[in-house]
Amino acid sequence: TMRRLAILTLLILTACAPTLTPPPATLAPATATATFLPTDTDTPSPVPATNVTDFPNPESYQWEVVAGGLIRPLDIQNAGDGSGRLFIVEQAGVIRILQNGALLETPFLDISERVDDAGNEQGLLGLAFHPEFTQNGFFYVNYTEAGGDTVIARFTAAGDIADPNSEVRLLGVKQPFPNHNGGGLAFGPDGYLYIALGDGGSGGDPQGNGQNRN
Numbered sequence: 001t002m003r004r005l006a007i008l009t010l011l012i013l014t015a016c017a018p019t020l021t022p023p024p025a026t027l028a029p030a031t032a033t034a035t036f037l038p039t040d041t042d043t044p045s046p047v048p049a050t051n052v053t054d055f056p057n058p059e060s061y062q063w064e065v066v067a068g069g070l071i072r073p074l075d076i077q078n079a080g081d082g083s084g085r086l087f088i089v090e091q092a093g094v095i096r097i098l099q100n101g102a103l104l105e106t107p108f109l110d111i112s113e114r115v116d117d118a119g120n121e122q123g124l125l126g127l128a129f130h131p132e133f134t135q136n137g138f139f140y141v142n143y144t145e146a147g148g149d150t151v152i153a154r155f156t157a158a159g160d161i162a163d164p165n166s167e168v169r170l171l172g173v174k175q176p177f178p179n180h181n182g183g184g185l186a187f188g189p190d191g192y193l194y195i196a197l198g199d200g201g202s203g204g205d206p207q208g209n210g211q212n213r214n
Helices: 002-016
Strands: 073-078 086-090 094-099 124-129 138-144 150-158 161-173 185-187 193-195
Touching: 073 124, 086 124, 094 124, 138 185
Parallel strands: 124 185
Antiparallel strands: 073 086, 086 094, 124 138, 138 150, 150 161, 185 193
């Protein structure tokens, strides 16, 4: 019949059709890595806030004096040793300890004879304690010496007094002007000591240091 003939013809055509075997997949070598070129859309630009409404209300806060008798204090640090002590840096070259609400009479460190604080932005400018201060007693300071250049130095402390003769100078940096000397010191989570040196100073950045990324 016509139906059987159609089925038989379909079977013959199917049997005669060539068998198509897909080509083997070409696998990239195991060591190959993709290289992506950055584009302008890789990192979206931050969108500035337009309706900030949670700025703290100054009237909700009160000033409270916790220590007096300090001379030009500009930095305060915690040694992270569990003692609760606060170390207050005075610009002339002295570090004082505030403990249990009282300012200790004997300075933690006095290097005022090495520090040049003649300029308003010169002096003993920064303090940071080594992450393992409880084991090694190391702490670091940033100050300007006679002539105005920056010194980064390490000292060693035991108890509430540091040895001024334990100074180890780690870095010296020329400062062409007596302002914009930076001063901040901080250990990062990577264990490195980060140092703020300023841009060299003077009005209008005459040496272009603030625009130099090198």
